[in-house]
Amino acid sequence: MTDSTLTRRDVLAAIPGLGLAALPASGAFAQEEMPRRRIPGTDESLPVIGLGSSKPVTQIAERGPEPLANVLRTLVDNGGSVVDTWPRNPDNDAAFGEVISRPELRDELFIASKIDRSGREEGARQFRDTLRLYRRDAIDLLQVFSLTDLDTQWKNLQDFREQGTVRYLGVTVATKDLYEPLARFVEKEKPDFVQVNYSISEREAEERMLPLMQDRGIAVIVNRPFMNGDLFAALGDRPVPEWAAEFHCRTWAEFSLKYILPHPAITCVLTETSNPAHMRENARAAFGRLPDAAQRRRMAELIDTV
Numbered sequence: 612m613t614d615s616t617l618t619r620r621d622v623l624a625a626i627p628g629l630g631l632a633a634l635p636a637s638g639a640f641a642q643e644e645m646p647r648r649r650i651p652g653t654d655e656s657l658p659v660i661g662l663g664s665s666k667p668v669t670q671i672a673e674r675g676p677e678p679l680a681n682v683l684r685t686l687v688d689n690g691g692s693v694v695d696t697w698p699r700n701p702d703n704d705a706a707f708g709e710v711i712s713r714p715e716l717r718d719e720l721f722i723a724s725k726i727d728r729s730g731r732e733e734g735a736r737q738f739r740d741t742l743r744l745y746r747r748d749a750i751d752l753l754q755v756f757s758l759t760d761l762d763t764q765w766k767n768l769q770d771f772r773e774q775g776t777v778r779y780l781g782v783t784v785a786t787k788d789l790y791e792p793l794a795r796f797v798e799k800e801k802p803d804f805v806q807v808n809y810s811i812s813e814r815e816a817e818e819r820m821l822p823l824m825q826d827r828g829i830a831v832i833v834n835r836p837f838m839n840g841d842l843f844a845a846l847g848d849r850p851v852p853e854w855a856a857e858f859h860c861r862t863w864a865e866f867s868l869k870y871i872l873p874h875p876a877i878t879c880v881l882t883e884t885s886n887p888a889h890m891r892e893n894a895r896a897a898f899g900r901l902p903d904a905a906q907r908r909r910m911a912e913l914i915d916t917v
């Protein structure tokens with residue numbers, strides 16, 4: 612999806628007397644669009660909150676596709692578009708493909724997937740299957756999962772782009788032990804996107820990874836914003852401090868997202884959920900004030916005591 616593509620939101624906004632106010636509300640900020648960040652070196656921008664779809668896609672086997680469809684509709688209705696996924700098994704991937712092909716979603720999503728195989732032919736076969744099962748001629752972003760067989764798969768990705776089956780290329784890491792090989796890679800190659808773990812309780816990416824991506828003009832997608840839920844378990848029923856209201860923050864999910872979002876390197880944060888209410892809450896974190904540098908320090912100090 613590009614800036615020049617007319618989306619359902621654009622069409623609604625263009626209808627006189629209807630405008631963006633008619634779009635589903637994101638709480639007190641119903642009349643605002645979700646803020647977007649530019650993909651460096653392009654005219655395209657992405658809404659800052661996306662969906663990490665591992666959990667709802669895996670749950671299709673027991674719960675069917677509707678929970679995933681509900682969470683994706685909530686993402687889109689709140690101004691989001693980025694959905695990150697990766698191939699699992701043909702049944703799951705076909706169900707994912709059916710959901711993202713529904714009329715209300717088909718042209719609204721920025722689809723990011725991955726290759727997690729080793730070997731040139733294995734990787735190519737995995738991506739051919741992905742396209743077939745997702746019912747697409749092309750996807751927006753293809754990433755090498757956790758730097759797996761990186762040199763080989765990077766060549767595959769470049770071939771796919773030449774063939775027109777993918778628009779942007781990326782690599783992912785989700786643990787700090789991969790920061791060093793990631794740094795070596797981006798110093799010699801220039802992916803469009805890097806996906807990296809970053810949260811208020813996992814801040815190591817601030818030291819070298821985020822400044823490096825900013826210097827190199829690489830878009831950053833954040834994973835593990837809630838440490839896969841461990842953040843909530845650690846906080847228990849502790850209340851969110853009253854001073855968080857200064858930057859329109861009411862919940863611990865918003866607290867972590869509002870800590871992440873002001874960083875200038877960040878393009879989009881993936882939040883994983885199978886709960887539409889959580890998706891709405893996560894989208895809401897993009898709206899309203901964000902903390903300034905002093906407030907961010909105070910937030911980090913508080914989390915360090917937990």
Ligand SMILES: NC(=O)c1ccc[n+]([C@@H]2O[C@H](COP(=O)([O-])OP(=O)(O)OC[C@H]3O[C@@H](n4cnc5c(N)ncnc54)[C@H](OP(=O)(O)O)[C@@H]3O)[C@@H](O)[C@H]2O)c1
Nearest residue numbers: 663664665783785834835836837838839840864883884885
């Ligand atoms: N190497 C890689 O490429 C890699 C590795 C890890 C992750 N990722 C990507 O990053 C995405 C997100 O990271 P993650 O998987 O670590 O998950 P995460 O977003 O850090 O945490 C997900 C957990 O938080 C809960 N949650 C979400 N929103 C909430 C809210 N508002 N209030 C309370 N609980 C909430 C979810 O449960 P509910 O369902 O109950 O909301 C889920 O259990 C993944 O889906 C994937 O796309 C990539």
